[in-house]
Amino acid sequence: MERLQKAIANAGYTSRRKAEELIKEGKVTVNGTVIDTLGYKVNHNDVIEVEGNPLKKRIIKEYYLLNKPREVICSVADEFGRKCVTELIDTETRIYPVGRLDYDTTGLIILTNDGELANILMHPRHQIKKTYIAKINGILKEEDFKNLRKGILVDDKKVTIDNFKVKKQDKEKTTSLVEVTIHEGRNHIVRRLFENMGYEVLKLNRNKYAFLELGNLKSGEYRLLTEEEVAKLYEYR
Numbered sequence: 626m627e628r629l630q631k632a633i634a635n636a637g638y639t640s641r642r643k644a645e646e647l648i649k650e651g652k653v654t655v656n657g658t659v660i661d662t663l664g665y666k667v668n669h670n671d672v673i674e675v676e677g678n679p680l681k682k683r684i685i686k687e688y689y690l691l692n693k694p695r696e697v698i699c700s701v702a703d704e705f706g707r708k709c710v711t712e713l714i715d716t717e718t719r720i721y722p723v724g725r726l727d728y729d730t731t732g733l734i735i736l737t738n739d740g741e742l743a744n745i746l747m748h749p750r751h752q753i754k755k756t757y758i759a760k761i762n763g764i765l766k767e768e769d770f771k772n773l774r775k776g777i778l779v780d781d782k783k784v785t786i787d788n789f790k791v792k793k794q795d796k797e798k799t800t801s802l803v804e805v806t807i808h809e810g811r812n813h814i815v816r817r818l819f820e821n822m823g824y825e826v827l828k829l830n831r832n833k834y835a836f837l838e839l840g841n842l843k844s845g846e847y848r849l850l851t852e853e854e855v856a857k858l859y860e861y862r
């Protein structure tokens with residue numbers, strides 16, 4: 626709920642002081658009723674008219690960076706009742722995830738109600754780089770390094786690896802942690818590219834998206850993007 630004069634000012638119609646005058650002059654209606662005293666409060670669903678003009682709702686854009694936990698689906702609703710990423714963010718606004726991480730993948734995902742930015746970020750032309758840490762069930766061989774440098778075919782289309790690094794190897798358990806940076810958006814792409822090399826991805830975490838990093842966010846935590854970060858993401862256009 627917000628005060629009527631504030632709602633009018635926030636919608637960009639006029640200043641708050643002028644809005645107060647218009648209210649006192651009986652020029653403002655809420656849901657068809659003239660409101661001519663100050664102090665009246667409105668919510669998102671109220672229909673406000675000022676001097677006979679319906680007040681256009683200014684849609685406030687919201688941008689979140691979430692550290693997605695496992696067993697959460699990147700969707701706004703799920704027919705099987707699984708938890709959705711949008712449920713983790715405390716907002717009344719209808720936001721949605723930009724792209725997807727698998728149900729079992731953890732890490733950095735952006736959520737917003739800004740369709741324009743979401744389209745920019747998801748368009749393959751803009752080649753947004755994403756960095757993942759994959760725990761795989763094996764130790765990479767020389768041949769694998771060669772293949773990673775050349776690019777890996779997945780469904781007859783090459784995935785170019787922008788960067789990769791073996792972060793850790795456990796020779797006893799025969800597992801490795803491999804960091805890969807790609808600019809692909811195909812579904813399950815990291816799992817599929819390792820599968821094509823003969824490995825299974827046991828765990829997958831995205832720790833970087835474009836220039837954004839998870840920082841100190843714990844699993845399930847989120848923060849707002851700053852104005853500068855949003856402006857920088859728009860530069861991909």
Ligand code: URA
Nearest residue numbers: 727730813814815816
């Ligand atoms: N690649 C995958 O395989 N899974 C993800 O969640 C993201 C990229």
